[in-house]
Amino acid sequence: MVPFGYYQWLAVVVLIATGVLEAIRRVFLPPHRRGALDGKRWQMPPGPAGLPLFGNLLQYRRARRDEVELRKYLLNLGSYGEMTTLHVGSKTWVFLNTRRVVSELIAKRANITNERPDMPVSSGLISRDNRFVLHHTPRWTESRRMTHHLLSGSALRQYGEWQELESIQMLAGYLERPSQWYRHHYRYSVSVMHRIVLGERLLKVTPELDQLRRVTVEFLTSINANWVDFFPRLARLPKWLQPWRKRYVKMGRFHHDSHYTWWTPVKQAIANGTAPPSFVRDVILSPDTKYSGDDEQAMYLALSTVSAGSDNPRMAMNAFVMAAICFPEPFEYARKELDEVCGANAECLPCISDMERMPYISALVKEVLRWRPTLHQVPQHQSTQDIEFEAYTFPAGTEFIINGISVSQDYPKANEFNPNRFMDGNEGNIVQGQWTFGGGRRICVGYKVTQTELFLAFARLIYCFDYAAAGSIESVRLRHNTPGEPFPVRVSPRSEAHEQLILKEAERCEVLESAKEGF
Template identity: 50%
Template sequence: MAIHSELLVLASEHPAKAIVSLLLAAVTLSLLVIKKIFQPIGKRSSKARLPPGPPGVFLLGSLLDFKNNRYDPEHKYLKSLTQYGEMTTIHLGSKTWILLNSPRVVSEIIAKRGTLTNGRSPMPIASGIVSRSRRSLLLPPSSWTEPRRVMHHLLSGAALTQYGAWQELESAQMMAEYLRQPGRWFRHHYRYANSVVHRIALGERLMKSGKELEDLQDVVTKFVGSIGMSLVDWFPDLDHLPRFLQVWRPYWERLDRWNYDIYRSWWLPVKEQIVNGTAPPSFVRDVLLAESTKYTGNDQDAMYVAMQLIEAGSDTTREALNVFVMASLCHPDAFRQARLEVDRVCGSNAERLPGLADMDALPYICAMIKEVLRWRPIFPLTPDHTATADFDFEGYHFPAGVGFVINGIPVCNACEDPDEFRPERWLDGHEMDAAHGLWQFGGGRRICVGYRLAQRGLFINMARLVYCFDYAPDGDINPIILNHHRIDEPFPVKVTVRSPKHEKLVLDEAKRLDVLQFAE
């Protein structure tokens, strides 16, 4: 009552001051309510004990630092966060991430405790609107389990054998493309990667126009670009506002409709062939839509499963092949060592092209694949592995909802002389397993289901390129900052065939597989 009386006196004697006081009180109360509603998940539990990390700023936490450094090619910010130890806590809006900065803690939390850390935090924009809650990469376990079950077919031995023949055929075309247009080497990587995964997923060789390929690449680019770009993904509770207050929806819904229409243009012809019985063998025909699989999703769900397989399989493979070229320019000794190994198996006089059957005999090439992925990580950060229940680890208590993110740069640098490209560091008896000791395919229950398929595609092409072609810089190259994500030429390279005999070998193989006429 005393405060109430003082306000009445203030209002009668100093009305302007009373109004200001009330406004300040309202603003303060509003800020406290906002702070409570949007408090980071890691601060909501009194029992939480989290690793140290930067303090951040009110409400946003470290979000501005994180977003301002998102495209830093040297990843200085991500590296700086290792000053807090093997694990670093950062609050990003109302989300709390624990960055895992060493292979040891990645193994302990992502792999060994995978049943507790296989969730995903809500992303109303990237996962919700833009993906219609159907891209399994970002889905929570309840929605992710069914598409994951179906995609596990990609790991089976029978599937790898069947798809391997297609990988070798598309590789033969890529080698011929290298001969005919060496200056477009980066485009040949993309054509190969997209074509082989299109054949696996949808059944036919890729005969799409340049515009159609560009559209699909734009879908990938815009989807990846949407992740974390909206404040709504960092403050998911905003998605609970009444629709008329969600002023951001029209923009993202237009992006969704454009994405959806492109997907449908690829999906409908395949679906029609399956219905009328003319479809060739494929993942969609023989697994996804086969009655024996008992897939429980509807047609739209199936379309997203198939198309996200194409997205994931095409973009990462081309980027890894670009890094291989990059390593060949910056570390030619490793390239020469790889060539000696292939020559020993296939003959130095262009006797035959290496194939997938040679994997056991070419351990250095297998090690080179792992070193390519370590040396210039394609994914500086993995999607967060969210805790689905509270758990304790080494004195810390992590509440459910906290996300664990593999900080790929320091994890990949946790070796001797990390800037050096040394495939021999992987010659440990596990070089045939691209996921052993390497986290670029993720880990735990969320590991990429197609990683063995990707490894085999990288093997066949790296072995053949090492065997048949030479790379030399064609201009100034910065070995630290090399943009291998670009669709156009990522760095200047001069490509030449190794010898006339190797040229003939490439042409003969392309003719034998009837793909020479498609090489452009």
């Protein structure tokens, strides 16, 4: 037997390494690169070229580092057509760039595009598999059944009363500390959801509010942000081969503990029989609704509802201020509509009951959400079956993503802020004609609450305050995740009469002292 020489051993090593790499490649192959059962190739929309194994993942991750760069990247994806295919790790993404294809694939085919993909980190380690927005359909269905109770007519009327009260404290806060306008937005949005879900007016101190906001931001920014969620099979490795676990388990523990500080007092009040009406008392923990989840799942359902229902309105309100600075004419027109109903001399504050008489304000709400979507891309919908659509065939497992930035540009003169584009008789339906709240069966169940919340906030702020830039402003850089002022703004009361109206209403509603104390 002739012993192996150097080059023979080298050939064996190369052969083994090649086989291993090929096995890895096949394991991590995205759905559209796998052959169909009949041997045909899938017909996918065009998209940018990528690298072996990683595809377009590195390009996407670079773009995510900055909100302006991500916006440019998503707009560029729209240049490939109505749909764009990306290979990201072991996943196939198809970005939906126009309203038409979103309607066709997310709304009309919701029975097979309703699933969520595997996200072992953001859904698993960080959320402990308890955030229902990322649940697979069987578990999501039970949470959805619970949250549908938020949409009853009697509940919405009660929510409106609470929104009006909390918005008055926001206006008074504007007077007391105008430089913290962005914090008043956050307190208003959180306090509304706190009252609805947990039953009490918001009395939490600033550190607790900041902690909740940190939890919300960390969770949202974790989606589609880590390597493992793009290669989910890595989560099947033995734990000692998962060096990322320690970091994300720690983050998940922090999120859990933060939720627990808000949850415990509510549970205790319900047990003592002293809890006021709330989503938790009357729905989640009510024996009549027969919620099948355990206590931890109930806690995440409640606090996730608070977080989701407060963060998106906060971002929309910040975008509203930017639009008011950059496009003053529509806001002057909106103020004329308000003056016709409420009087130019500060006779009364606009109310939710005025919505039918203020269609332009309702259209302005929709235009803010279109002009600067609160989500650049809606979390992906995964298909459970192969799909044939026009000239394309998509394999099961394809992840469809509403490209919020490209869809927001699917309008004439899209860069202009023009509420008139929504003056079509559907002003009062916030989900008609735009996709900020997602679509299909996964559409955000709280959109009606958000609609009245934003209508009330925008109407009262336009009626009572003026905005001006207090420094350099870039309209696409909203810096939603910063803890400080996102962009420099000078806020001032519209007149002495409007200031006195706010103070009178704040005293009547007994929120003036709370506004003076701050949060």
